[in-house]
Amino acid sequence: MYKLVCAVQNYNWGKPGSCSTVAALVKQGHHRDYVDDEKPYAEFWMGVHPNGPAKIAETSEDLSNRIKNHPEIVADHEEGTLQFLFKVLSVDKALSVQSHPTKEEAIALHAKDPLHYPDPNHKPEMAIALTDFELLCGFRPAKEIYENLKGAPEVLHLVGDAVQLKDLLGNESTAKIALKKIFTKIWSSALEDIAEAVQKFVSRIKQEPQNKTTDLVIRLDGEFPGGDVGVFAPILLNHFTLKPGQATFLGPNQPHAYLLGDCVECMACSDNTIRAGLTPKFKDIKTLCANLTYAMSGPPIFPSKVVGPGIELYAPPVPEFAVQAVKANATHFTNEKASSIVVVVTGTAHFKAGSIKMDVQRGDVVFFCATTHDVEITNASKDFVCYRAFTPRR
Template sequence: MLLKLKCTVNNYAWGAKGEASMAGNLALDGGHIANLETDKPYAEFWVGTHANGPARVIENNIALKDYFLLHPTYKESMKMVLSVVAPLSIQIHPTKKQGKVLHAKDPKNYPDDNHKPEIAIALTEFELLSGFRQHSQICEYLKLYSEIQELLTEEEKSQIDNLGSFGESSSQVLKKIFSRIWRTPKEKLQTVVDKLARRIQGQENKSALDEIIVYLFTMYPGDVGVFAPIFLNYFKLQPGEATFLEPNMPHAYLKGDCVECMADSDNTIRAGLTPKYIDVESLVEMLNYTETLLPKYIPNELDDGTLLFTPRGIDEFWVQEVKGPSGSIYQLPYSESCSVLTILYGTATVTLGNSSQTLNRGEVLFVGATHSTSERPKVNISDDFLAFRAFTPSPRALESLSNKNLIID
């Protein structure tokens, strides 16, 4: 079964505008929107089954999720998101257990009871904050950007030197300091944010960290998220590189284009750089305060040279890079699972049994599951091609991963 899909574009303010947006251009080229407006942001090209942006089967205009209800032999496909971003909110996502608690307590702000692990794969140079820095480095920055200490008690100031030490648990010290800052009343917080940012703005020679703080301040003046680079790793992904965002890992996308795949959830606990709801109490209690050293994700390389992203401990989704030069032909592995194929560049014809679909830039294809090697979908590439395929791995595939021996059917 091969079905072309019509997908959703989200116009959040952090998206790039008009023709500058890769998400918008893909949506336009694929026929998902009629035109691009110059001054309108196109933040996400959203592919999947979530109620906030359901893909629809073009053939009969039925929501993909409803199609699964009519055809129960098909597994639900994971949603796949292509984003073009200016700074997003500082945020974390809950575990499954935490998601159930949050949804029961506050269904308005936590609309489902699932977790939301994510993987982001860079398409252009992609800047982000993710995971806490080495605690000893945070200690240095709290002294360098000393204005922030005005938000701390004398006892908390005295514990700054314990960050990265073997005395009191370094993570517990960081939790006390971080919690105090993020719980500060808004008016006092704005005063200190402004004081720090304006001092940096007046400096002639700015460090890379100075520049990030000033950049965030120009976007969100007075916001506690301006302090985030002092605490979180700042790094860049080059095209093809990826990061996996585990539950309770603080992160924020800053600039660039990426493919993002996640569990079917919309649960986000925000910590700053946003006009949306910020749940400080849930945030400070659930955060993972341990050090994270540049959490880049290393994918598996398949025999055909393409990459397979298989985050450990996650059974909802894998992502495969599908690419090749004009004239190449190959079969999709792991075909016992349904998948969604999103075309970024080029042209190819996908064949499955007696069905075939020719795909161009921006088009999205649902590929049904098969049950034998002879039925595997074939991709005939007629123009240099790049696509990403999201699917729920089968139990056999998950077992092969746990045995560290990826099997390609």
């Protein structure tokens, strides 16, 4: 077991240091010497990704270098490195409307445009709420999209006669084709036409009684003024809030945007993102529109299951990662026969693995070697909660 010093990303959508869970973990876990109460603290990275590599606290050696020099500390099925990137996020304003490519698409995108797609890996990801966590994710059921668009003539004007709106109410295949045409027409419209439609739509709905969707449209227009096409995303995407402990899994080519709150996030070790709104960064609208699955359903809540006293498992249908929530009544970590990273989000406890003993508190991040088979948890405070990421044997 090693304690780690981990990286922080100060993206401008992050919560300011005074109210950011990321900042609190960074400060209390001594990952930085100083936390600025006014500066945004957006993401806490725990892993070996080159854009934010973790270091062994005792020696300042990169964890990736330790693994390279001592390959026995990861299991054979991990293929010589950590297959996942583990994060904590503190979101104060909307992230971009985005999706992530499949493995095959990532290889092609990286070869074609390595500046904007920095690695050839896919990026399935899972978010587990630490606080109420608001997001847009996945296309709404077809009937909801139909009703929302009927009430938004300014948006339908961008679609023109490219598709009959009633096709959304046809069979699954017809509805998907219609949605792809609608989404592509809106997102591919001329910037001045989008700006005009946003201005007209927002001006009108401000004069009318608000509902959850129009309230969010107005809020996003305030966060991204000037006619950002992402302002229309709530019309088409599920808008919901995860309660603490609830999770969502984001597979390839599923549109989403995190809006507000704090979460633990785990993903394949990649930084590939296809963006298409609510961002000043590079947008690849053509790729996003072409690649989305256009599947329509309700909010995608991902279930957990209890695997032992005080231990819940979140196991998405991908080989790279699974996550456990481990609470005060747990006495041992499960033996996964793989390396893992543990982050303490609240409370204190004592870990013991053979002759190795370690006191942990909020903000501590610990690496378990694959050869560490039995880690006891003792003296846990009532509020002790940690999250553990690992690559499961399949």
